[in-house]
Amino acid sequence: xxxxxxTPRYLIKTRGQQVTLSCSPISGHRSVSWYQQTPGQxxxxxxxxxxxxxxxxxxxxxxxSGRQFSNSRSEMNVSTLELGxxxxxxxxxxxxxxxxxxxxxxxxGSRLTVL
Amino acid sequence: xxxxxxxxxxxxxxxxxxxxLRCNYSSSYSPxxxxxxxxxxxxxxxxxxxxxxxxxxKGINGFEAEFKKSETSFHLTKPSAHMSDAAEYxxxxxxxxxxxxxxxxxxxxxxxxxx
Numbered sequence: 667x668x669x670x671x672x673t674p675r676y677l678i679k680t681r682g683q684q685v686t687l688s689c690s691p692i693s694g695h696r697s698v699s700w701y702q703q704t705p706g707q708x709x710x711x712x713x714x715x716x717x718x719x720x721x722x723x724x725x726x727x728x729x730x731s732g733r734q735f736s737n738s739r740s741e742m743n744v745s746t747l748e749l750g751x752x753x754x755x756x757x758x759x760x761x762x763x764x765x766x767x768x769x770x771x772x773x774x775g776s777r778l779t780v781l
Numbered sequence: 782x783x784x785x786x787x788x789x790x791x792x793x794x795x796x797x798x799x800x801x802l803r804c805n806y807s808s809s810y811s812p813x814x815x816x817x818x819x820x821x822x823x824x825x826x827x828x829x830x831x832x833x834x835x836x837x838x839k840g841i842n843g844f845e846a847e848f849k850k851s852e853t854s855f856h857l858t859k860p861s862a863h864m865s866d867a868a869e870y871x872x873x874x875x876x877x878x879x880x881x882x883x884x885x886x887x888x889x890x891x892x893x894x895x896x
Binding site: 670770771773 | 813815822823825827830873875876886888889
């Protein structure tokens with residue numbers, strides 16, 4: 667069974683540009699969540715999607731947005747990039763349900779560098 | 782409210798000696814608890830999970846953790862460290878919230894293993 671796939675793995679942008687990151691969850695997983703990881707702030711929750719609906723959102727500015735498609739694939743977008751947006755962006759999928767454990771399966775991340 | 786505290790930001794052990802990574806949590810209900818490991822520039826890999834079954838949980842690569850409700854702790858241990866265990870470890874709490882799950886990450890503990 668294929669794991670969570672994130673693309674691209676590495677990218678470099680300049681301030682003011684925008685970026686779109688993609689995440690394909692494990693087949694059958696309907697929940698996708700996104701996290702930002704930086705040395706200073708650690709792992710921070712961005713947002714979570716389930717069946718194309720955003721269920722929860724972290725404390726990030728409106729420049730950060732996301733969406734989920736009918737096949738559960740998800741994208742996140744960051745507009746007007748700032749130097750502080752440089753980070754490893756991790757996507758995780760989960761098989762949500764009444765009896766599941768809520769275990770998250772992570773992709774390898776997209777490393778964004780903003781110059 | 783939920784919170785997770787990893788008591789040590791760095792732990793250094795010699796190869797072949799025991800490993801202890803400490804985690805305390807706070808939750809207003811019975812959460813699911815996880816330990817994840819992250820190697821450089823990689824995603825997070827699940828080591829083990831506690832979901833209200835046995836309080837001593839065995840995971841991959843010889844790791845185990847004991848859930849102690851009275852102490853609100855979920856410490857990770859391994860009898861004998863290996864060089865390949867050098868990585869960052871995250872204690873994670875997940876619990877239900879309206880419509881899904883809420884995820885709280887500890888700040889991480891970096892494990893160094895000396896030859």
